[in-house]
Amino acid sequence: MNNMIVHEVSDLGAVDITELLTESKEEGFRNIHRLVNEYKEGINTFQHVDEALFECRVGHxxxxxxxxxxxxxxxxxxxxxxxxxxxxxxxxxxxxxxxxDAVIHMASSHYTKLVLKTDNPKAAEFYKNLGFKENADDELVTHELEL
Incomplete structure (x- = not known):
């Protein structure tokens, strides 16, 4: 799978993420639906200098x-x-x-730590394998990485 390319997205509205939206809904995940809605409503558009949205493509x-x-x-x-x-x-x-990796690379220029919250055991294992430490003491953060 060497033909995977990661790019920063400047306008989510110009990116076709229909397949992501459909499959994530079928799996019972609401995060891509939230991403689209919050972007459309202007709640979260990843537009600050220390924020970004990345896509991974294979071809188009x-x-x-x-x-x-x-x-x-x-x-x-x-x-x-x-x-x-x-x-x-x-x-x-x-x-x-x-x-x-793209997120960590960008975050290391702006932040001292990177955090996230997941209730998905497979995602938790994924982040642990990337070097994130589990955090059981915080209801807003399940994993963190010192940068």
């Missing part, structure tokens, strides 16, 4: 997405991974890792 097909936001629960020194989703057929082929 968007196979994954992941965002970086300023953590709303901190003083501005912490970034938060948001809305990671990779199509099932591309999981365990490096797409998620490429997306999170």
């Amino acid at each position: 097909r968007v196979i994954g997405i992941c965002g970086l936001n300023r953590d709303p629960y901190s003083d501005g020194s912490i970034g938060r991974i948001r809305r990671l989703y990779v199509l099932k057929e591309f999981r365990r082929h490096g797409a998620g890792r490429k997306l999170v």
Whole structure:
């Protein structure tokens, strides 16, 4: 799967993520639906200098997405991974890792720590394998990475 390319997305409205939206809904995940709605409503457009939204493509097909936001629960020194989703057929082929690597690379220029919250055991294992530490003491953060 060396033909996977990660790009920063400047306008989500110009990106066809229908396949991500459909599959994530079928799996019972609401995060891509939230991503689209919050973007359309202007709630979260990843437009701050220390924020970004990344897509992973194979050819013209968007196979994954992941965002970086300023953590709303901190003083501005912490970034938060948001809305990671990779199509099932591309999981365990490096797409998620490429997306999170892009987020970590950008976050390291702006933040001292990267955090996230997941209730998905497979996602929890994925982040642990990337070096994130589990955090059991915080209801807003399940995993964190010092940058």
